Amino acid sequence: MPDCIFCQIIEGKLPCAKVYEDDLVISFLDINPVNTGHTLVVPKSHYVSLFDTPPDLLQACIEVSQKVARAVFKGTGASGLNIIQNNFRSAGQLIDHIHFHLVPRNMHDGFFTSWPGKPYPSGELEKTLKKIKAEL
Amino acid sequence: MPDCIFCQIIEGKLPCAKVYEDDLVISFLDINPVNTGHTLVVPKSHYVSLFDTPPDLLQACIEVSQKVARAVFKGTGASGLNIIQNNFRSAGQLIDHIHFHLVPRNMHDGFFTSWPGKPYPSGELEKTLKKIKAEL
Numbered sequence: 001m002p003d004c005i006f007c008q009i010i011e012g013k014l015p016c017a018k019v020y021e022d023d024l025v026i027s028f029l030d031i032n033p034v035n036t037g038h039t040l041v042v043p044k045s046h047y048v049s050l051f052d053t054p055p056d057l058l059q060a061c062i063e064v065s066q067k068v069a070r071a072v073f074k075g076t077g078a079s080g081l082n083i084i085q086n087n088f089r090s091a092g093q094l095i096d097h098i099h100f101h102l103v104p105r106n107m108h109d110g111f112f113t114s115w116p117g118k119p120y121p122s123g124e125l126e127k128t129l130k131k132i133k134a135e136l
Numbered sequence: 137m138p139d140c141i142f143c144q145i146i147e148g149k150l151p152c153a154k155v156y157e158d159d160l161v162i163s164f165l166d167i168n169p170v171n172t173g174h175t176l177v178v179p180k181s182h183y184v185s186l187f188d189t190p191p192d193l194l195q196a197c198i199e200v201s202q203k204v205a206r207a208v209f210k211g212t213g214a215s216g217l218n219i220i221q222n223n224f225r226s227a228g229q230l231i232d233h234i235h236f237h238l239v240p241r242n243m244h245d246g247f248f249t250s251w252p253g254k255p256y257p258s259g260e261l262e263k264t265l266k267k268i269k270a271e272l
Contacts, residue, residue, distance in 0.1 A: 080227030
């Protein structure tokens with residue numbers, strides 16, 4: 001995809017701090033890291049999101065994510081790590097080529113630790129479950 | 137694992153709002169959702185984190201996550217969705233049984249959209265890359 005910055009990195013037209021590469025997947029440092037060592041895992045074929053990516057390519061991505069996450073975790077001396085995969089603008093996706101963020105974490109590093117979750121109002125959980133199951 | 141709340145759900149000793157189940161993986165609504173329809177995808181075997189889970193089980197989880205995420209996205213009418221997988225306390229993991237959060241998103245819903253990222257100071261990117269690659 002000519003206008004895609006990740007495709008340009010994959011084709012070698014733009015530089016990156018490459019951590020790992022195989023036939024299907026590439027991994028490189030995020031240049032605007034949440035924390036030092038924040039790394040991206042990106043399939044080499046252009047797909048926009050979780051929804052249009054073939055399942056076998058997602059499987060390749062999660063396998064590489066595990067391998068690279070181990071190295072990120074050890075290499076940075078972190079005490080935790082998030083995998084975060086954002087789909088579409090409202091979820092924080094900025095580059096329209098699917099990617100997995102590996103974010104090494106330490107206590108009180110300023111990124112999230114607790115969730116802003118709250119219980120369902122009475123009856124809403126059952127309604128929500130029904131709507132989701134109807135789409136499966 | 138007797139003390140694990142997710143193992144108790146998987147064994148049917150605790151109730152859940154089940155979205156999906158197969159031989160390897162179960163998916164159910166988070167009872168303290170970030171947004172309505174926030175769903176968990178959990179392998180049925182007890183592993184703590186990304187680091188001790190067998191790769192083929194991670195692959196089963198990502199395949200189910202894609203399938204269930206489509207249903208969550210459509211069923212809730214969301215405009216975005218995050219997959220978030222937290223490892224250890226500093227990364228926000230509260231239950232010590234690996235799980236993937238599927239969080240449906242809408243613009244201005246109060247959860248994150250932009251990252252608190254910042255560029256590396258001069259020379260730090262290269263040093264970080266070297267440390268990570270040494271662990272691969």
